[in-house]
Amino acid sequence: MGIAERRAREKDALRHKILEAAVELFLQNGFESVTMRGIADRIEYSASTIYLYFKNKTEIVNAICVDTFETLIERLEEIDGRGLAPLDHFLAGIRCYVAFGMEHPYQYQLVFGGSAPATCSDLEESNLLGMQALEHLGRGIARCQAAGLFRPGEPFTDAVAVWGQLHGLTSILINDHGKYKMPWPSQETLIDCSVDLIVRGLRA
Amino acid sequence: MGIAERRAREKDALRHKILEAAVELFLQNGFESVTMRGIADRIEYSASTIYLYFKNKTEIVNAICVDTFETLIERLEEIDGRGLAPLDHFLAGIRCYVAFGMEHPYQYQLVFGGSAPATCSDLEESNLLGMQALEHLGRGIARCQAAGLFRPGEPFTDAVAVWGQLHGLTSILINDHGKYKMPWPSQETLIDCSVDLIVRGLRA
Amino acid sequence: MGIAERRAREKDALRHKILEAAVELFLQNGFESVTMRGIADRIEYSASTIYLYFKNKTEIVNAICVDTFETLIERLEEIDGRGLAPLDHFLAGIRCYVAFGMEHPYQYQLVFGGSAPATCSDLEESNLLGMQALEHLGRGIARCQAAGLFRPGEPFTDAVAVWGQLHGLTSILINDHGKYKMPWPSQETLIDCSVDLIVRGLRA
Amino acid sequence: MGIAERRAREKDALRHKILEAAVELFLQNGFESVTMRGIADRIEYSASTIYLYFKNKTEIVNAICVDTFETLIERLEEIDGRGLAPLDHFLAGIRCYVAFGMEHPYQYQLVFGGSAPATCSDLEESNLLGMQALEHLGRGIARCQAAGLFRPGEPFTDAVAVWGQLHGLTSILINDHGKYKMPWPSQETLIDCSVDLIVRGLRA
DNA sequence: GATGAATGAGAATTCATTCAT
């Protein structure tokens, strides 16, 4: 039993190493550089070994996204459980979303940035998870509307619009356009300013 | 001279045909399907011919982006020339930006969406053009602030934040997440709602 | 002893299961689909287990053929034991041969059809068994000659010629060229006609 | 013009070299050893070059068979043109068929021997050509029947039966079972004996 | 006795790019 357990743990560990390696490759050189051999080299296993853990390159990409988005959903649910007041709850949610995007830029772009090539687009499952996050946003807005804090309106439309704003912000933060030698605002300044604009926009 | 001129014109024409073909391939099947052979087939020239006009695949990608963003700058300058009132001028600018993104989704994503592979990322030049658009936005905001229409603040930071919002909106519109069986707002509804949120957010 | 015997029986049983699984794979999808993994899956053992019973893929292929051809020899000997008149004995033999080919088309082709790849061609042993069948044929012809039923001649040469005729017939039956939209004769018609031609050809 | 012609000739020459190399590989080591790289090595070109001449491995296999069977048809038609008497015509045809099989054993087995794996079986076209040869045989038999030389009967059924006999003979000759240390008849003896048996079988 | 994990060799195929003509 101990043996079986250890084996299962080891197997899981390698699975994770593969996914991590894939993510790192993406971050370093973009999607194209995520090759089976590249991953294999990085984890110092043979390329064939990867096929014992994932049927496909597609399956790897998919697993990365699903794994990650499940984390996002969990975090948002954790926020739900804190019993916050409507506005605080809304704010916590959007900050969580942005933070998540910054922590997982590869997965984020893969699912929402449209950078996944057609051949690897079994992304429906992870996209659905992303949609759950969006619904979470909608519920938060509805609560604030009910509390008279936000202007009335169709909450889902607002949610999509706000999601767009967050998405844009996240993209900017990820791509760090500061590298283009502009007097770029710091990440914190930018986040604070954006969140402020979003809330002011929605306010009653 | 007449001959030389005609030659130069012809040369330029083919250059443009190459770029157009590449863009069409982008639009049809995503970045991966843009191959030298594919472009060549489309314009009914040989693949080698393309190398007489562009040193690299990278150079083609670059040229596409630069060409397109020059168009954006031109349009924004055309708006400048209309002599609009500050708020109208600002609104015209952001709507122009979003429309541009929707018209040129691939160039847009290539430059701003982070979907350009490492091998094709001499994108600095086009990125700088994108920054010009951003500065244009900053000037528009500053004018509205000066007119007392927008809340005071560092206009460039606001510009970046708004740019993010526009960027997110554009990405959503481009990727058309409506396909995921949600009661998705129409493009018009979403644009109107987003523009409204942006202006309310900035308002004095 | 009882235990050892049971073990031996079990070991033999698995050996047979492996061979059967391999044959079934042959029959389903042709030679290429016979992979160690495929066999393993079919018998619900691990691939490594097969190596406890056979050194090689080659050995499996070989064993299949030897096993099968031993069956052919047995059947021919059974016919010998029936005490038939010379001509009936000859006829029973050739019909048995054709029936055998149709029952075991892949083993047949593997050994006689030249479809065995170089890597799996330790087929000498099974080929020798095939030769035994041929000798059987020669003896049958000799008997008919001795009885004045067949024209005189070197019986072994005749045997090879007849064997060729049977082989061709069998190949046609196996490959079922009827699929090529011709008004193809039925299997029975074809067999009867061929046997008739063979006997008429040999007749005194 | 001279240049274009020479180029065309050179192109054709390489195409033929590719096909020849493929045939030689088959003959040496069986179908499995016919790999793109194997062919490439043999002709001392790069593997990619082959793809300039053939889209697929399948296309190569197909081309080999079609090319060869066209030759068979041509030869049979040449025999038709000789104005031979019915029996001589029939005999010339079957000897031509056997000779052809011996000259092109690879193609022969590929099309009629069932040794082509499922993945390379766009062989319909060449099979149809094979069927033309069969029809030729049928017409020859019908002529001999009409001349009262052969026993009456459905000529196409006889043709298939005879084709089977020829096919078996050819296979034996190709595979040269003499290697199995038997007192094997010489090729000539075997052919003569078989042709004799065939004719005696059909005779009125 | 049985097996899961791992691998190396090798398969087909694609593509950007070069160069002689």
Added chain:
DNA sequence: GATGAATGAATTCTCATTCAT
């Protein structure tokens, strides 16, 4: 100026086989 021919490097994926447990 244009191109056909050629290629090397890379990619995904499969499979027989080994070995520690």
